[in-house]
Amino acid sequence: MIKAGVIGATGFSGIELVRLLAEHPQVEISLLTSQTYAGMNISEVYPHLSGKVDCILSDLDPEQVVAESDVIFIALPHGHSAGVVKEAYNQGKKIIDLGADFRLKSAEDYEKWYKTEHTAQELLEKAVYGLPEVHRVKIKDADIVANPGCYPTSVILALMPALKENLIVTNDIVIDSKSGVSGAGRKAKVGMLYSICNESISAYGVASHRHTPEIEQELTNIAGEKVNLLFTPHLTPMTRGILSTVYVKLKKTLSLEEVRGIYEEAYQDEYFVKVLKPGIWPGTKLVAGTNNCFINLTLDERTGRLVVVSVIDNLIKGAAGQAVQNMNILFALEEKTGLTNTAVYP
Amino acid sequence: MIKAGVIGATGFSGIELVRLLAEHPQVEISLLTSQTYAGMNISEVYPHLSGKVDCILSDLDPEQVVAESDVIFIALPHGHSAGVVKEAYNQGKKIIDLGADFRLKSAEDYEKWYKTEHTAQELLEKAVYGLPEVHRVKIKDADIVANPGCYPTSVILALMPALKENLIVTNDIVIDSKSGVSGAGRKAKVGMLYSICNESISAYGVASHRHTPEIEQELTNIAGEKVNLLFTPHLTPMTRGILSTVYVKLKKTLSLEEVRGIYEEAYQDEYFVKVLKPGIWPGTKLVAGTNNCFINLTLDERTGRLVVVSVIDNLIKGAAGQAVQNMNILFALEEKTGLTNTAVYP
Amino acid sequence: MIKAGVIGATGFSGIELVRLLAEHPQVEISLLTSQTYAGMNISEVYPHLSGKVDCILSDLDPEQVVAESDVIFIALPHGHSAGVVKEAYNQGKKIIDLGADFRLKSAEDYEKWYKTEHTAQELLEKAVYGLPEVHRVKIKDADIVANPGCYPTSVILALMPALKENLIVTNDIVIDSKSGVSGAGRKAKVGMLYSICNESISAYGVASHRHTPEIEQELTNIAGEKVNLLFTPHLTPMTRGILSTVYVKLKKTLSLEEVRGIYEEAYQDEYFVKVLKPGIWPGTKLVAGTNNCFINLTLDERTGRLVVVSVIDNLIKGAAGQAVQNMNILFALEEKTGLTNTAVYP
Amino acid sequence: MIKAGVIGATGFSGIELVRLLAEHPQVEISLLTSQTYAGMNISEVYPHLSGKVDCILSDLDPEQVVAESDVIFIALPHGHSAGVVKEAYNQGKKIIDLGADFRLKSAEDYEKWYKTEHTAQELLEKAVYGLPEVHRVKIKDADIVANPGCYPTSVILALMPALKENLIVTNDIVIDSKSGVSGAGRKAKVGMLYSICNESISAYGVASHRHTPEIEQELTNIAGEKVNLLFTPHLTPMTRGILSTVYVKLKKTLSLEEVRGIYEEAYQDEYFVKVLKPGIWPGTKLVAGTNNCFINLTLDERTGRLVVVSVIDNLIKGAAGQAVQNMNILFALEEKTGLTNTAVYP
16 A cells, blocks of 8 residues: 655645545555645545544654655645755655646746746755656656646647647647636635626636746657747636637648647557547536546637647546546556546536 | 347337436346337447447337337336236336336225226236335335335435334425426426426426325335325426425434434435435435435424425436336345446536 | 726625626726735736726725725625725715615624624614615615515515515514525635535524524514524525525415416516516525526425525625615615626537 | 617626626617527526526527617527628617627638637638727717627737837747636536536636637737737636736836836726736736726746736626626716726635
8 A cells, every 4th residue: 555645635635645645555544734724534524534534633744754754745735845856856646736836847937927936946856847748757766746737737738639640730839727716725715705706707817827837848748849928817607627729720731630630649548638529528526526527629710720629627637636636647557546537427 | 148129119218217227237128119219229329328339229119128128217197017927027127217107005095086087997916015124025026016206215215214214203294395397207398398397397286186196105105104294396407316304393302413323323224215314405406316315404493394305317316226226126136236426527 | 977986895795786786877986905915906806807807905994985985895805894985974875785784673682693793873763774675675775775685585585475475474484595605705714615515505693593583673663473493504505695485374264376376476577676577486595696586486285385486696686786776775766776687608 | 778688698607798788778678599598487597697687598589689789799609600690780779799700800720720610701801809909989970899708808908018118029929818607608628617617727728719710810920020929828726817917028128117007097097997006916806797807927038038917807898898888888878887886806
């Protein structure tokens, strides 16, 4: 059994991690930390875990959590991981950071977009961007896995086949993403109150969202040339899910069948990514509660653009589920272990 | 492997059954029928099943479905089960009817409340009311399991301990239930449109809902004396879940601790039913997607009433999950097999 | 023009008051205060008011607000009104308090249920409970109007005709209310986050909610004998609206027509209260955005109970709209002035 | 008083028209027709109108409705207006068609996108596209007003200032729109059930939606050169509202202040259109229940694109409200008459 510790266990990503780890056949939870609820049983904070997870939440003591765990999941806001990551790295323990601290290869980019100093720059090169469908081989041997952001996961999976095959113009990419409110986390904020969010969709972080450089970095890697894109997220009145609608220009004329063929081939061996049949446009609910990504696409002959739509559950494939998928790779388990459930629908 | 056929596989209860059966370790789906979608692959109707269930939907041929199955689940509206049930009974196959046709012991009551003739009255005495927490022993040997209604499940579990111990006045019971919209099924009705249901709660079937005699029958059985109750359901702007608030009068003075003790003891060995800690009032989301029932209660000293609140997922413990639980009992499997998942929260 | 000041203008009740006052043909807003946003233009906090209300929010200075206003609306949490109320009373200005401080006639009850000292007890006898359908005549001459709570408004209107006519048993009343989330106000709390509230209904304040003594006080007044009741509120996944389902026992046998007749007569001259036709059970959406209360009822012959269902918009008839209705009475305007809009449906 | 008839009064656009007309100070409803509910009082179908509109619904008799009305509003699905429009035109009565039949100037385009024959082609040239902010002068004298589609309204208002000033590249326009479910109308369809729509956002009509040629026609008119665009609508889990996010390329380098200046100037005299302050991105809830359109925009220097976000209420500015605005123009009333209410928020 793998001993897994979760730092920040009571945020929304944290609690999904706890659920997935508790149901994972080869994991034993070693330690859960929570700044807010230390000392309480996690099932008092989250009664849906009653009878499933009985664990007293601890204050964060980096030495202790590293000592007691084989793998440490960090589910903290960005800027808070350095201490634990250093300790874990020094003790040779595996780290999966769900925050943003190790996603950008460039500390300069990090400091520009996140407006905070990066205090563990020396470890950036040890980190692997944990999108298994792209970096599976490298993840296997990584010390630190930088678990991707939720939006980037949905966008990179939507564009990887097209970029890999050099189909699209790399400086004319428009990405319009729609996220459920849980993406904003569990912190009490007026803007995330039910009464404010319900019956309203709005754009935010327009032309300035921090996931922009992350998406560009990864798409640039895949394309082999500089990608430049415009990314606009929207807050949508639903708890779960991200839908990304991606608009790109083809470099040359292709039929829809050819493009579909490339996507289907790219994902034919991927357990979690599925290209739906023509005409079936995925809603986020189809993947809610799962580690799946559903994709469909079409060509608009009138404008010469390819439209790709992808959906994920922001807290699972976009956070906790992908983290478990990465853990499975790190520990040489079957990649889908503990992640095979179907969506509860409707 | 148990060969399971589902009749009416594309309704909301049907599709949940399909999901649960597909994930069940000891079941093989033999046949799925659908009046509306016969000839289509079920994953075209429900893309969340893509890659999980590949099965062409059939027209209903009672002989065929009985011949090919060890157990037949019927997920049809009331009044449509007689043909298959007779065929299955005659062939010695197990039947689990999610509809209302075999729940009421009295054909007269059935015809009064459902305003339709009962065409298989001779089989009523072969049917066992499939609430395992009450009738587990009888279910084991049943030919026909009448799977309980969603409201009755939530109410009976809320009152069983109190009635069994003779704590409450049996003719002064007020039940106020709130259900998500999925309880109304997948049929297109104006009243169930998103735009009509959203941002609105309303009462319906006031003093006339068909689950009233079902609840009374079962509570009367448990109490050993005639129970008379008032039941009012409400349509609530959410997809899943039932919350029942039950107001009863104590026969004699008891402390809250005494009543809690009785409830905790009654359910201490039940995997699916949980009495939450004092002060934690369950929301429906805590059990969404699971076969669980969470309960809490308090005494109102000012009026001498006991208030019990229970929550279930109407499509799982209130339908498909309980049906699988019954199948597990019928086939001598561990009762919780295939039903152990935790709620996806939030 | 009446000069109206609003204290606590940026809470949910406050902002509805501002909207209603801005659209009122005989009101001029004199001053809006806000602890959190003092110094900002209200349309920066609430952009829906852009071009409608241009007003810089002030810090609360009781002398100033009283000096500049003919009527002062207080939309603060309970326990914060004493200072302004005293100042206004001394200066002979009219006060409408949307909080709870002047609703209970007994300071002892107040201190027991609200667990805080009452610091303006000498003014309790000057306050009139501002439910116009009950206390219209007294309100006309009141100095202080205690604007009713949202739940009490829905419940008192549901029971007034029956109690006035002495139809029902006064110590056997069960009230099950369901409220939208806006009732909890605009304060950032984890429990009111979209992701927590959505897709979940739950009970709270069971047998302990502070509106209990308020409802009892008023029903006792109407009945002319001590009323004892059990009140249970539920948090419902919608922004607006309260639906109260009230279960009472008839003192003697009456036909449904007789009871309906009593209700219809009681409300025939009320502009805002409407008894719907038989069989049309009101959803909260029917009154959203309005000052209306819709009611329907039936008799359950099986249990001898009368079931009354009422719906209001918690922020309008349950708060700001009723406050404006009270102002209209205080200033001898037509009572419906500024409150005649129809619900925006669906 | 203007005598107004509404054909198709019980659809969602129809019922909003009825509400607005009933509250309009210079209108008297002459006749309401409904195929489904003819013979019933409208307040039985829509109880929120109880006490506000008492009118028996009629079958559609074109001669009668034209004879009894000064203006006829048609709120039918496309393809059903020809008969009434011809009759009204011949009798010299004003027509406002909320359907799509008279929006496209080219019958060929109509038949290509709507896949049905146009049976009143001779009247196409009599119709004026009823977006007052663009065609106010022509509307004044129109016989037939083609009330714009909901999506086109939100998009044209978002782009008009930029196109008028020749700021943007006309063949590189990406439009990503998100609509509430009420846009799909009141017809019972499985895909519009609460349980299907809730907690899910999805794209539909990708690269094929019928509003595409309508938007292109109008933008081409404004730009004075051929506009070619890609339009993708999304079904969003909310009842009301459209948010359109529009991505365009600037023809030359401009500062954000310059572009904002052009937008602010363009709309400075428009009562219903408002450019919000920098950084305040409008949510659909800000305009729900109103005839307003709120806009904001920014420049993305990284990609040289302008991003414009607009929000409207799809049933008001996107349908019934705009129809009343058009009526006001036709009858030389102040344009905002009956349309000045503020959003009910939250």
